[in-house]
Amino acid sequence: MVEMGEDIVILNEVYKIFGPQPRGRAFDLVRSGMGKNQVQAATDHVIGLNNVSFSVKKGEIFVVMGLSGSGKSTAIRTVNKLFDVTDGSVLVEGTDVQQLAGSALQAFRRTHMGMVFQHFALFPHRNVIDNVSYGLKVQKVDKRTREDAAMKALALVGLDTYAQSLPSELSGGMQQRVGLARALASDPEILLMDEAFSALDPLIRRQMQDEMMEIQGELRKTILFITHDLNEALRIGDRVCIMKDGAVVQIGTPEEILTQPATGYVAEFVQDVDQGRVIQVHEIMQPPAPLSLDTALADALTRTTERSGAFILDAFGVPTHLFTIEDGARASSMGTTELVSALRTDFERCKPEDRLNSVYAAAGRGLPIAVCDDAGVLVGNLDPRHIMEEMGRVENLIEDFEKEVFM
Numbered sequence: 018m019v020e021m022g023e024d025i026v027i028l029n030e031v032y033k034i035f036g037p038q039p040r041g042r043a044f045d046l047v048r049s050g051m052g053k054n055q056v057q058a059a060t061d062h063v064i065g066l067n068n069v070s071f072s073v074k075k076g077e078i079f080v081v082m083g084l085s086g087s088g089k090s091t092a093i094r095t096v097n098k099l100f101d102v103t104d105g106s107v108l109v110e111g112t113d114v115q116q117l118a119g120s121a122l123q124a125f126r127r128t129h130m131g132m133v134f135q136h137f138a139l140f141p142h143r144n145v146i147d148n149v150s151y152g153l154k155v156q157k158v159d160k161r162t163r164e165d166a167a168m169k170a171l172a173l174v175g176l177d178t179y180a181q182s183l184p185s186e187l188s189g190g191m192q193q194r195v196g197l198a199r200a201l202a203s204d205p206e207i208l209l210m211d212e213a214f215s216a217l218d219p220l221i222r223r224q225m226q227d228e229m230m231e232i233q234g235e236l237r238k239t240i241l242f243i244t245h246d247l248n249e250a251l252r253i254g255d256r257v258c259i260m261k262d263g264a265v266v267q268i269g270t271p272e273e274i275l276t277q278p279a280t281g282y283v284a285e286f287v288q289d290v291d292q293g294r295v296i297q298v299h300e301i302m303q304p305p306a307p308l309s310l311d312t313a314l315a316d317a318l319t320r321t322t323e324r325s326g327a328f329i330l331d332a333f334g335v336p337t338h339l340f341t342i343e344d345g346a347r348a349s350s351m352g353t354t355e356l357v358s359a360l361r362t363d364f365e366r367c368k369p370e371d372r373l374n375s376v377y378a379a380a381g382r383g384l385p386i387a388v389c390d391d392a393g394v395l396v397g398n399l400d401p402r403h404i405m406e407e408m409g410r411v412e413n414l415i416e417d418f419e420k421e422v423f424m
Contacts, residue, residue, distance in 0.1 A: 022075030025239050026096060026207065031069045031105030033091055033263075036062030039103040053262040065091040065100070067263040075206075078233060078240040080254035082247060088263035089243045093209050096241060097126050110206065127156055131200030135212035139184040139195060145171065146180040149199045156203070163202070170198040173232050190221035194228070201236070210242045214249070226253050247286050251275065251295050259283055271295045276407070292408055293374030298367055301407045302388045302397030308340055314356050318345045325400050326385040329360065334394040336387040339364040369396060373404055380404050 034043050043062035046055075053064040066088050073079040081089040094100040095107050098114050107115050110129060117125055131152075139148045146167050153163035171177040174194040184192055193214065200208055214222045230253060233240065244250050250257045251271040258268045259282075267279040275295045278284040307330045308317050317340055321327050326341035338360040348359035365379035366387045379386055380401035388397035 024072040025075040025110055026073035026079075026241060027106075027108040028072070028092065028095065029070050029106045029108070031066050031092075031095060031107060032103040033065035033088075033095065033100060034062050034103045035065055036060070038062070044103060064088075064263045066095070066102070066105075069105070069260075069263070069265055071258050071265060071268055073239060073241055075239050076237045077255040078230075078242055078253055079256050079258065080242045080244060080250040081258045081260060082244050082250040083260035084245055086262070087260040089245075089260050090211055091263070092260070093211050093241055093243050096207075096209060097130055097132065098122055127152060127203065129205055130207045130209055131203060131205040133193075133196050133200045133208065133210045133213040135215050139192060141184055144181050144183055145176065145187070145195055148184065148195055149202050152199065152203050166202045166204070167198070170202040171195075173201060173235075174198045174228060188221075190217055190225060193217060193225060197225075197229070197232075201232075201238075206239055208238050208240045210240060212243055212245070215244070215246070222249075229253065247290060248294075251290060259286070272297065272300055276300070291374065293377065294372055296373050296407065297369065298371045298373065298376065298388055298399055299369035299397065301373075301403050302369065302399045303403070305395045305397055307336075307395065308356065310338075310356065312356050314345060314349055314354050314359060317356050317359070318342065318349065321345070324385070324398065325402065326398070328364075328385075328387055328395055328398070330395060333392075335392075336364070336366075336389065336395045338362055339385065339387070341384065366393075367399065373407075376404070 032044065032047065034047070036043060039062065043056050043060040046059060047064055047067055053067065056062060056064055069088065069092060081092055083089045091100060095102050096109060096114065098117060102115055106113055112125065114125065140151070143151070146164060149170055150163040150167035153166060168177055168180060171180055174197055176191060176194055176198065179187065179191065184195065187195065214225045217225060226249065242253065251274065254271055256268060256270055257274050259266045259274065261282055267274060267283050269277070272295060274283065275287050275290060275292055278287055303324060306324065306327055308320065308327045310329055317327070321340065321342055326339055328336040329338035329340065331337050339362070340356065340360055344359040344361060364384055364387055365382070366389050367376050367379065369388055369390070376386060376399065383401055386399040387395055388399050390396050
């Protein structure tokens, strides 16, 4: 995860109610704690946002995730004031955007935000470079400057050789990359991406996610990303906000969402997610407890009782040998007292930031894995048993939530 800066987008106790009298009875009822469906039945008003508060830090990908009707797209539309709020405040780089109007609002949108929609919204009669540079043209930037900016943006998404092509000559994924380039061309600090990849085939969608994360690694934009797909949210988000019925249910890192679901609703969402694609090794590794070569075999067996094995290190802290309980017991049964007779060198290594799915094959051998930093120094032990225990945690949490519901 990249290092984040200060809060750059802040929603504070935001309500959005759709209907002829948004600040009337419906507003009073939702503030009293009545749910979305009940308010709609009683007042014929729809709750879009219910006391929503979150902040997006400079340079992070903040994903708002939820099913249809959860309020996720409504939330992003308050950031550029496509929707007025019923109550609360929305600050973008210190400016209350809900207080802007007319030309001031338009200028703020153009200079501070880029928007990428689910549908490509390209001008079919304009070529690619004209589509990408269109926002700069509206800002009355001279042609050479805006085309230079457009070409740089197209190069970022790998489409600079298609600058003169028409949108109809491009695939769906390429058209979406044009949309992303258009948002990048004016070099905004903030990108608003509303279901940007939802219309794409799964393979192309994943490629677009990869490209966006690669671009983000270079540009460090602040990205507010909306999706209904939890796998997408967990894959690309630095933090994830899960919404339901217009309200925030949980905000956290992908690891926190997956391993510490706050409610049964979140737990049900994450139960079908491949946890190994999200959880990093450092989340479950044990602190290193190395042995020295001069340790007696009996002492090594005693000291390793609470774990399946321990490593021997060289003078620089790099693991050179592995001792396991099984190997130690086998050597002891043969009458030896020397540790060296129970050591092996055919162990696996990984890094703390590796995902669990990358060590499945190594864990299948049943041996402890040495977790090493970039210099090769041992920083932790990864026991295959702990991987399996971690993978079952969410199922247990779901059962606990279900018991609470029916008790």
